[in-house]
Amino acid sequence: MEYLQFIIIILFSPLIQGFIRKLKANMQGRVGPGVFQPYYDLVRLLHKDMVVSGITSWIFKATPYIVFASTAAAAIIVPVITTSYRFGMMGDVIALIYLFGLGRFFMALSGLDAGTAFGGEGSSREMTVTILVEPMMMLSIFTAAISAGSTNMARIAETQSIAYSPSHILALSAFMVAIIAETGRIPVDNPDTHLELTMIHEGMVLEYSGRYLALMEWSHYMKQMLLFTIVTDIFFPLGISTTLGISSLGISAALYFIKMFCISVFMALVESTRSKMRFFQLPSLLGGAFVLAVLSLLTYIMMGK
Amino acid sequence: MDAEYFLNTGILFFLFGAVGSLIIPGKAKEYLFVLPAIGALNLIISGLYLSSGMEMRIVSVPISSALEFVFRGDPLSGFFVTVISILVLPVSIYSIGYIKTIGNKGSMGFLYNLFILSMYSVILSGNIITFLISWETMSVVSYFLVTFDRDEKSTRAGLQYAVMTHIGTAFIIALFLILYKNTGQMDFSSIKTLATKLSVDIKSIVFIFSVIGFGMKAGIIPLHTWLPKAHPSAPSNISALMSGVMIKTGIYGFVRVSMDVMGQGPDWWGITIIIIGAVSSILGVLYALMEHDMKRLLAYHSVENIGIILLGIGASMMFRSNGLYSLASIALIAGLYHVLNHAVFKGLLFLGAGSVMHAAHTKNMEDMGGLIKTMPFTAITFLIGSVSICAFPPFNGFISEWLTYQSLILGFKSSSMTSKIISPMGGAALALTGALAAACFVKAFGIAFLGMPRSRHAGNAKESPLSMIIGMIMLAVLCLVFGIFPNATITMISSSAVQLTGSQGIVTGNWFLYINDTLANLSPVSILITVLVMFAASVLFVLGVGGKRKTIYGASWDCGIPSLTPRMQYTATAFTKPIRLIFKRIYLPRRELRISYHVKPFFVKAIKYTGEITPFFEKYIYEPVTISIFKVARKVRLLQSGSLHLYLLYILVTLILLLMFGH
Numbered sequence: 001m002e003y004l005q006f007i008i009i010i011l012f013s014p015l016i017q018g019f020i021r022k023l024k025a026n027m028q029g030r031v032g033p034g035v036f037q038p039y040y041d042l043v044r045l046l047h048k049d050m051v052v053s054g055i056t057s058w059i060f061k062a063t064p065y066i067v068f069a070s071t072a073a074a075a076i077i078v079p080v081i082t083t084s085y086r087f088g089m090m091g092d093v094i095a096l097i098y099l100f101g102l103g104r105f106f107m108a109l110s111g112l113d114a115g116t117a118f119g120g121e122g123s124s125r126e127m128t129v130t131i132l133v134e135p136m137m138m139l140s141i142f143t144a145a146i147s148a149g150s151t152n153m154a155r156i157a158e159t160q161s162i163a164y165s166p167s168h169i170l171a172l173s174a175f176m177v178a179i180i181a182e183t184g185r186i187p188v189d190n191p192d193t194h195l196e197l198t199m200i201h202e203g204m205v206l207e208y209s210g211r212y213l214a215l216m217e218w219s220h221y222m223k224q225m226l227l228f229t230i231v232t233d234i235f236f237p238l239g240i241s242t243t244l245g246i247s248s249l250g251i252s253a254a255l256y257f258i259k260m261f262c263i264s265v266f267m268a269l270v271e272s273t274r275s276k277m278r279f280f281q282l283p284s285l286l287g288g289a290f291v292l293a294v295l296s297l298l299t300y301i302m303m304g305k
Numbered sequence: 306m307d308a309e310y311f312l313n314t315g316i317l318f319f320l321f322g323a324v325g326s327l328i329i330p331g332k333a334k335e336y337l338f339v340l341p342a343i344g345a346l347n348l349i350i351s352g353l354y355l356s357s358g359m360e361m362r363i364v365s366v367p368i369s370s371a372l373e374f375v376f377r378g379d380p381l382s383g384f385f386v387t388v389i390s391i392l393v394l395p396v397s398i399y400s401i402g403y404i405k406t407i408g409n410k411g412s413m414g415f416l417y418n419l420f421i422l423s424m425y426s427v428i429l430s431g432n433i434i435t436f437l438i439s440w441e442t443m444s445v446v447s448y449f450l451v452t453f454d455r456d457e458k459s460t461r462a463g464l465q466y467a468v469m470t471h472i473g474t475a476f477i478i479a480l481f482l483i484l485y486k487n488t489g490q491m492d493f494s495s496i497k498t499l500a501t502k503l504s505v506d507i508k509s510i511v512f513i514f515s516v517i518g519f520g521m522k523a524g525i526i527p528l529h530t531w532l533p534k535a536h537p538s539a540p541s542n543i544s545a546l547m548s549g550v551m552i553k554t555g556i557y558g559f560v561r562v563s564m565d566v567m568g569q570g571p572d573w574w575g576i577t578i579i580i581i582g583a584v585s586s587i588l589g590v591l592y593a594l595m596e597h598d599m600k601r602l603l604a605y606h607s608v609e610n611i612g613i614i615l616l617g618i619g620a621s622m623m624f625r626s627n628g629l630y631s632l633a634s635i636a637l638i639a640g641l642y643h644v645l646n647h648a649v650f651k652g653l654l655f656l657g658a659g660s661v662m663h664a665a666h667t668k669n670m671e672d673m674g675g676l677i678k679t680m681p682f683t684a685i686t687f688l689i690g691s692v693s694i695c696a697f698p699p700f701n702g703f704i705s706e707w708l709t710y711q712s713l714i715l716g717f718k719s720s721s722m723t724s725k726i727i728s729p730m731g732g733a734a735l736a737l738t739g740a741l742a743a744a745c746f747v748k749a750f751g752i753a754f755l756g757m758p759r760s761r762h763a764g765n766a767k768e769s770p771l772s773m774i775i776g777m778i779m780l781a782v783l784c785l786v787f788g789i790f791p792n793a794t795i796t797m798i799s800s801s802a803v804q805l806t807g808s809q810g811i812v813t814g815n816w817f818l819y820i821n822d823t824l825a826n827l828s829p830v831s832i833l834i835t836v837l838v839m840f841a842a843s844v845l846f847v848l849g850v851g852g853k854r855k856t857i858y859g860a861s862w863d864c865g866i867p868s869l870t871p872r873m874q875y876t877a878t879a880f881t882k883p884i885r886l887i888f889k890r891i892y893l894p895r896r897e898l899r900i901s902y903h904v905k906p907f908f909v910k911a912i913k914y915t916g917e918i919t920p921f922f923e924k925y926i927y928e929p930v931t932i933s934i935f936k937v938a939r940k941v942r943l944l945q946s947g948s949l950h951l952y953l954l955y956i957l958v959t960l961i962l963l964l965m966f967g968h
Contacts, residue, residue, distance in 0.1 A: 046851035112751030120875020127744035138736035
């Protein structure tokens with residue numbers, strides 16, 4: 001049973017997306033679509049024919065499957081409700097980040113495959129954002145890993161119950177900025193836009209339709225929920241089950257969904273209260289977050305907590 | 306049948322190859338490249354024997370009482386012999402087809418074999434004289450290969466290479482002289498036993514000289530400026546060998562001198578190497594991003610990867626100084642594993658670039674495009690090389706970078722505060738490097754192989770001959786093999802690590818790696834299997850839910866204009882523009898816009914745009930130095946007036962001075 005915890009990510013990730021959208025709509029004074037709308041969208045897209053550009057190669061067609069597979073493989077590594085499972089043997093948090101990287105690499109290639117400027121623009125910007133995000137993400141993970149004495153996700157989750165030390169709070173702040181950037185949300189990218197000049201993620205997937213688009217979108221939702229899960233595992237693992245007892249799994253699952261709820265509210269709040277930054281202002285935001293990550297590491301090494 | 310047998314047989318094949326290319330006429334010369342391939346096969350076996358710790362008889366050829374050639378094999382040299390041979394085998398097969406386009410096949414075959422032999426000779430040298438002579442042979446032969454095309458560009462590149470590599474050699478000679486002066490020994494193993502008595506100051510001077518001398522060959526920043534010029538000038542099979550393995554002889558020499566012969570040093574040695582590694586990796590990849598010449602791009606990536614290797618080696622030295630031997634062993638394995646990986650994927654990428662140039666007749670990426678359709682095999686192998694160099698699982702680059710991350714994280718266990726802070730920062734540098742490399746290879750693969758052809762030549766490109774494809778496929782398979790079976794590889798490297806650190810840091814299980822100190826584990830096989838299972842599952846799921854659906858082919862979204870042309874595609878320059886702007890403090894980009902008008906300011910006749918980045922090191926370090934040398938030289942020229950009387954005066958003055966002070 002414990003081997004199937006990644007199914008939670010695959011199944012519930014569209015719900016998280018729908019929930020954030022609903023919250024955003026309410027905060028903006030709209031009713032908004034129901035929380036299950038992403039599921040309806042996925043099913044609708046899966047039943048559609050595909051329109052594909054004649055310029056594309058096999059990279060374009062393989063990419064949705066590669067992105068989905070690499071994200072799902074990353075989901076298997078992450079402890080969701082229990083740390084007592086053996087898939088953690090597969091890899092640690094560094095493997096996880098690099099599996100995301102694999103998906104992103106192919107997504108960026110697919111943006112260039114159709115030979116349009118929008119795709120290239122999206123790829124170029126996505127890779128640029130990654131350049132700014134990756135070091136700070138790694139550094140904040142390093143802080144957590146060093147304080148836990150391990151890079152294994154389950155070990156990190158087991159050793160610390162809740163982030164309260166100064167170094168963890170600094171690392172958490174950097175990591176949240178990294179998540180906002182990685183999930184393509186305001187102020188880095190606008191997930192609701194199709195305005196040519198501002199899109200990043202949407203630019204790359206512009207040529208996709210039908211089941212390809214469904215897989216790309218679904219992978220995106222999964223990645224978002226996975227990143228939320230990583231935050232809870234590293235910074236608030238409080239209550240995560242270390243055994244396989246039914247009652248502790250139940251408590252862990254309940255707490256997990258409460259944590260997901262809180263992070264979703266946070267994301268919706270950030271998105272509703274901030275405005276999108278100009279692309280070339282991003283280095284100051286992400287650079288600032290990098291400084292936080294550096295400080296968190298220094299704090300840990302100097303103060304020991 | 307032992308290491309020595311295979312070594313001798315292998316070397317004979319290379320010698321036959323070298324002599325044969327001079328004697329045998331015409332087309333048969335192409336097939337002579339089978340000989341180095343067989344030779345490499347023998348040397349792989351020999352190298353594996355040596356790296357597993359098997360003894361080899363010391364070969365000693367005394368010439369006179371002072372001059373003696375000594376060759377010796379130990380696990381470290383065995384490992385490097387294996388790395389060289391693993392690359393030489395596919396490159397030789399590739400050369401059979403590649404050589405068809407080259408004019409002077411005879412001298413190419415001769416130099417090719419000699420070049421490889423000289424690299425083996427460097428690795429297996431047992432004393433100072435042998436090492437220096439082999440080193441010099443390697444430099445001279447590679448100079449001839451760099452200038453093989455004999456056009457002006459490669460001649461200039463060759464000249465710069467020759468000058469810089471000899472400055473490096475000067476430092477190497479100096480460091481060996483210091484060692485000789487202080488120990489009175491020529492033989493590496495005798496120096497090693499006496500080196501423990503040397504004072505730290507002398508050792509540190511030797512260390513600094515070895516960083517400069519060997520770093521020049523390895524291409525660390527700021528000693529790298531020859532590399533992006535020389536490697537692309539050589540024919541592609543040679544570029545593959547130069548970038549893949551020749552620069553590794555610099556790493557070998559450094560490890561041999563600074564870690565093996567001199568033994569343990571103070572803690573700042575390792576920290577210096579980590580800093581050099583971090584700077585080289587970040588700046589190397591940043592400059593690579595701005596290159597649109599495919600081979601220069603790859604050459605800059607060699608600078609980057611040397612940086613990554615040095616991160617591992619530096620961490621190892623740092624741990625050793627702190628007495629953390631098992632961590633030192635992990636870090637050394639990380640560095641050496643990357644030596645192997647870089648040889649494989651960089652070799653592959655250079656062969657791919659050669660194949661593209663062969664077909665599209667250009668090195669400039671802005672003139673390529675759409676090659677994935679006309680050159681499917683080159684495209685997929687180049688893609689595998691790109692994924693490997695970006696260190697994505699389950700390919701080989703990931704394993705060594707993962708190990709490097711682990712060892713840098715473990716830096717917090719060392720006792721000094723500086724090491725504690727520097728090593729995780731090295732990890733952050735590695736993360737930045739990884740992200741930049743990914744951007745760079747999205748550009749390299751995406752612009753060159755995807756989209757529409759950007760020139761007529763690219764549109765008419767044809768797939769390369771079979772032998773070239775076989776060579777590339779072999780390396781692509783190796784990228785995967787070293788990525789999913791790290792255990793066997795680590796077992797091979799660990800005897801070198803034990804030799805240098807006296808400890809074994811990584812536990813290798815059947816299908817996974819386990820690092821005791823970070824409780825971290827990695828099982829690349831299961832990552833591969835999971836990704837494949839998930840891939841299959843998603844295909845089945847999509848079919849199951851959506852059923853069979855039609856695919857309609859249409860045009861790309863063009864905003865309603867009549868049709869897209871290749872010129873409207875995103876270019877490599879445009880792709881890297883955000884990065885150029887963000888890192889403008891490093892690039893110091895210059896742009897020039899010339900607009901000519903029919904009627905100013907409304908009717909524009911032509912717009913000419915040129916943009917370039919400032920080559921910082923050339924402009925602000927090398928150029929001033931060169932200029933001042935020339936200035937001094939001009940001053941000195943006054944002495945050489947050409948007047949006989951003046952020369953007679955010099956002789957007289959010298960004579961008087963000698964008589965006064967000479968006794």
